[in-house]
Amino acid sequence: MEWSDVPGHLDWSGEITNLEPKLKVAELVAERVRDGDTIGVGSGSTAFLAIQAIAKRAKEKRLEVVAIPTSVEVGLACAALGVPTTSLVHARPDWCFDGADEVDPDRNLIKGRGGALFQEKLVMAAAPETFICVDDSKMVTSLGQKHAIPLEVDVQALRLVESTVEREFPVKEMALRLAKGKDGPVLTERGNLLIDIRLESVESDTQARLIAIPGIVETGLFMGFDVTILKA
Ligand SMILES: O=C(CO)[C@H](O)[C@H](O)COP(=O)(O)O
Structure with missing residues (x-):
């Protein structure tokens, strides 16, 4: 062949x-x-x-x-x-x-x-x-109405990121994204984890404040x- x-x-x-x-x-x-x-x-x-x-x-x-x-x-x-x-x-x-x-x-x-x-x-x-x-x-009409915001997070930083986000943002829900067809969490193409968060509201500075947290590699907010x- x-x-x-x-x-x-x-x-x-x-x-x-x-x-x-x-x-x-x-x-x-x-x-x-x-x-x-x-x-x-x-x-x-x-x-x-x-x-x-x-x-x-x-x-x-x-x-x-x-x-x-x-x-x-x-x-x-x-x-x-x-x-x-x-x-x-x-x-x-x-x-x-x-x-x-x-x-x-x-x-x-x-x-x-x-x-x-x-x-x-x-x-x-x-x-x-x-x-x-x-x-x-x-x-x-405003971001976050239907979908959670995904955060790509370094594996080592998972607990640090979860506790920092919880402390600094009005979080309604936060969940580690789990894999289908494989045990454990989803690993991204870069070997990172994904956390999906729902916030009370998304403000113009939300992306900047999230990305400033050590361990958050990128967020799913594409603003500007x-x-x-x-x-x-
Ligand atoms: O951001 C994405 C993948 O990371 C997709 O572009 C987004 O989820 C839309 O997907 P679909 O076209 O299947 O509705």
């Missing part, structure tokens, strides 16, 4: 909710692709559908594209689709796209349901232009990024 005959990993790991709008917005992203683009590829089901649409369009129109994946899952999808990949070590994205869990009226986001928030934020910070692909169910919202 040749290497190229080995089937890739093109199955999304969970159920895809709201499939129709996600497929439509995936097409909108694919239309933006130009020959020679290096594209930061977000994670989650919408990003997963979008990279499939991009791969299809690139093949049909003979466009050369290179992807910078933000998770193992999307990296495997790129490999299965025949989309070459690189990393931030080697290249800067011309633009990137991603999904979101919540979008507020000022285009601030909660991300990280899929646990890829750290690499997603790095790619977004590196890209001159970002498209956030969502449907109406993601729009909120100049993103374009693509909505089906």
